[in-house]
Amino acid sequence: MVKDILVVKDLQVWFPMRTGFIQSLVSKEQRWVKAVDGVSFNIKDREIFCLVGESGCGKTTTGKAILRLVEPTGGKVKYYGEGKNTLMKEMLEDAVSKGKVTKEQAAKMMAEGGLDVRALQKGRMKRLRQKMQIIFQDPYESLNPKQSIYDIIAEPLVVNGIGANEAEREKRVVKALDDAGLRPPKDFMWRYPHEVSGGQRQRVGIAGALVLQPEFLVADEPVSMLDVSIRSEILKLMLDLREQKGLAFLFITHDLGVAYVFSDRIGIMYLGKIVELGPTEEVVKQPKHPYTKALISVVPTPDPEMRRDKIILKGERPDPANIPPGCRFHPRCPFVMDICRKEAPKAVFVSEGHWVSCHLETGTPAEPPPEEKKA
Amino acid sequence: MALLEVQGLRTYFKTQEGTLKAVDGIDFMLEKGQAMGLAGESGCGKTTAALSIMKLLPANGYIAGGRINFMGQDMAKVTGDKLRAIRWRDISIIFQGAMNALNPVKRVGEQITEPIILHEKVDEAVAMKRAKELFEMVGINPNRIREYPHEFSGGMRQRVMIAMALACKPRLVIADEPTTALDVMIQAQIISLLKNLQKELDLAMIVISHDLSVLAETCEQLSIMYAGKIVERASSAEVFEDPQQPYTKGLIAAFPNIHGKKIMPASIAGNPPNLIRAPLGCRFAERCFMAKEVCLKEEPKLVEVKPGHWAACHFVPPLRG
Structure with a gap:
């Protein structure tokens, strides 16, 4: 069985809403924007796992919360990559010396357990981030125009105090x-970002992530700003990195077409929750959730014969500050039933490793069932 | 007579390093009520070509040659009040990035009525009534007419842009990447709205996009541009069923097809040429897998290779007859 590198359980990122003065007099209740509201998935070694959804569904926030670039407000993130070892050893030694756990317990945790990312202090989190890196969407804005490419890529080394001297860093x-x-x-080293093309800029972004020799990369829409003709070059580069360096990816995109050709497994996100998750080919060819079906049907296709009936959902996604009761997709769902308005559907397996949260589907309850865990 | 006839259009930019030939001799025709797609990578000149028709070029850009015959006048020569009278009344444009194209400190209603009042010399009440009708047409609740752009979502703002473009009942609408910044679902909504409006109002449309599949869904005719030239032109169905030019083939192959097999699409290696020093022969030669010596020396002409299907490549034999 393939080992997990990352396990995310019931991840929650809620942002407090600012209330006006008058409103604070009327109601004491704190309201929240529930950007990520109970997301669970795992990423295996050397796997490319893809989160797909419309803008505002919380996919980027999920990626950032894993690296704690935004602080999660609930849930667990466990890291199992090689990079955890020294950090975990230190932490467990701390705990043993303080008498919180026995040596035997510590040894067991070391052997089986993952590193609890949320429990890390700032300094250790920084060290873990050398192993978990992120590639940003916009190669035009994520590179400092006043730095040479060399300086951009060397900066993480300087920040983390890696490399004894300039020569070593240059290497x-x-x-x-x-x-x-x-x-x-x-x-390329001594050029500035404006002197290279868009595709090359994105490669600079990737190089900046690679220089720390990570094990796990979050790639947030890395090709959506690029021309179609060069997109697959960048995707192929990431596949090569997986082959050669054994990297695992969390790939975040709104483009199902890209997700389809590139990823091993796929999770469809809607309004802060994953509504369907499974092997990519199965989810795309046999989608179960009405939202997944709709998303697939509207992907534009050049082939007129393939232009079947589109399910164009009316309206836009509801507000994460005001999540509808019951199934959160029900106001836009073409198959909505009475129960959908009252009760949130539980995740069920429809086949091996493929689960869906919809009242129309029956099957064995999926583990982890996101709803029950919280109760 | 065609509504729009562009012949040998050349649009150049003056830059510090020299003259950049962004559009270098393109021809096309558009009939009333017809939709044409203009496709290509960024920097291929597709937006410049469209802006030339509207004469909305930046200060360092100029039309260096060719004719733009629109409803019997040569737009390349029209200036001043005459040009202003045509702009937005007869030709309008839906800009790329609806987020930035609206004035954030003006109510959307005012922004829509402004051209109506200017061009049709009607009073505000009449213009407002029209604006509300336009809102209805593009699927926005007319009660929102007094709101500001920031109160609308991305997709709704794009609808406002479309309503604005239709304000003076134009003959020709240019849509520059109308769906690029939008989510797939909203994109599908906007595509179907554009298609319906085009049919209903018998509009002529030029849709510009780097996304061939969006164009295939909105336009009957497709022109593929590369480095300032049109390299292939045919009906959308023809382009996809039987592409002739290697660049077009490459573009189509670069698309991940969600309905097909799960395979990584091919990419086109390399970058487009620098248009300040455009290569002598075929501009695609450097990236073309078929390139031979002749391609580096001689520029291929756009010739009819099948009835109604034009391509520019040394290795595609012209239609006989």
């Missing part, structure tokens, strides 16, 4: 550029 920068396909690296 690692050259290696990262080469790994990201910017060859020969010396040609």
